[in-house]
Amino acid sequence: MGYIVLGFGLVLVIEGLVFALAPSxxxxxxxxxxxxxxxxxxxxxxxxxxxGVGLVWLARGFGI
Structure with missing residues (x-):
């Protein structure tokens, strides 16, 4: 469950940066x-x- 919350948090950070830094x-x-x-x-x-699945698979495989 913690990974799901972490994933959503990271998505919100990235999406928020797009809205904040480059709205046009x-x-x-x-x-x-x-x-x-x-x-x-x-x-x-x-x-x-x-x-996305590939990145998650790589991250989990390398223990990141």
């Missing part, structure tokens, strides 16, 4: 994402999930 770039990113098709967004999401 976030508008550009949302516009670019809206221009993608649903299949392209789904593919990007699946790639992000796979990378």
């Amino acid at each position: 770039r976030l508008d550009d990113l949302v516009a670019a994402m809206a221009a993608l098709t649903k299949d392209q967004r789904r593919t990007i999401g699946l790639i992000a999930v796979a990378l």
